[in-house]
Amino acid sequence: MYRESPPPVSLRRLVRCRWESVEPGPKRIVPDGCVDLVAGAGQVFVAGPDTTAWTSEFPPGTRLRGLRFQPGAAAAMLGVGADELRDSRISLTDLWNHRGATLADEILSGRDLADAMADVATDRAAQADPVVERMLAHLAAETAWDAEIPDRRESLAHDRSAWHAAKADRSERQARRLFTLAVGYGPATYRRILRLQRAIALSPAATTLADLAVAAGYADQPHLTRECRALTGLTPGSYFSLVRVNAG
Numbered sequence: 001m002y003r004e005s006p007p008p009v010s011l012r013r014l015v016r017c018r019w020e021s022v023e024p025g026p027k028r029i030v031p032d033g034c035v036d037l038v039a040g041a042g043q044v045f046v047a048g049p050d051t052t053a054w055t056s057e058f059p060p061g062t063r064l065r066g067l068r069f070q071p072g073a074a075a076a077m078l079g080v081g082a083d084e085l086r087d088s089r090i091s092l093t094d095l096w097n098h099r100g101a102t103l104a105d106e107i108l109s110g111r112d113l114a115d116a117m118a119d120v121a122t123d124r125a126a127q128a129d130p131v132v133e134r135m136l137a138h139l140a141a142e143t144a145w146d147a148e149i150p151d152r153r154e155s156l157a158h159d160r161s162a163w164h165a166a167k168a169d170r171s172e173r174q175a176r177r178l179f180t181l182a183v184g185y186g187p188a189t190y191r192r193i194l195r196l197q198r199a200i201a202l203s204p205a206a207t208t209l210a211d212l213a214v215a216a217g218y219a220d221q222p223h224l225t226r227e228c229r230a231l232t233g234l235t236p237g238s239y240f241s242l243v244r245v246n247a248g
Contacts, residue, residue, distance in 0.1 A: 035074035048085030049184030
């Protein structure tokens with residue numbers, strides 16, 4: 001069982017959703033461009049932004065609660081660059097020392113994760129960088145849009161102008177560094193992860209992998225195969241079969 005619910009209105013700029021799950025046993029987790037705060041099995045930890053799949057190995061029946069930050073928001077909320085959390089699971093105690101230990105005890109005693117983070121959001125919300133937000137918005141729009149426009153000359157021209165507008169008054173190097181600190185990796189890796197997530201969302205309706213590759217914005221089926229292997233550790237046939245089973 002896995003269920004999502006919206007966060008409080010006051011946190012929606014920084015938090016994508018609350019979630020709950022009852023773990024079926026070992027489960028493959030693939031990159032989604034987000035950072036999560038997770039509580040359960042006597043632990044409260046931050047799951048950093050992933051660049052490849054990992055296996056969650058909680059015993060069957062373990063109940064977990066989570067708070068998924070908006071892409072780019074975790075660094076402001078947690079007070080540490082998201083690149084320092086990349087491909088890591090870090091306890092809240094290790095991250096925040098005494099304050100983290102106190103908060104973890106409250107969460108494990110039943111305190112709502114969003115409520116526990118509300119004061120942190122109030123303290124840190126102003127740190128979210130508008131340049132990073134514009135870059136994230138551009139990449140999200142681009143990933144959905146480039147699969148729908150067949151003329152790549154037109155799309156590349158649009159991409160260059162929109163990308164420079166998103167970065168505004170920052171140099172290329174400054175903008176990419178800010179993005180990496182906020183998101184956990186650079187724009188190119190984030191774009192790859194968005195494309196994979198688009199393929200996952202579209203896979204139940206795709207009749208063939210070639211159709212799925214086109215719909216998700218890959219150059220061709222071999223491109224989808226390479227990216228799926230790199231990000232999930234499985235072939236597209238194996239991974240998307242697993243997605244369909246889990247969805248059912």
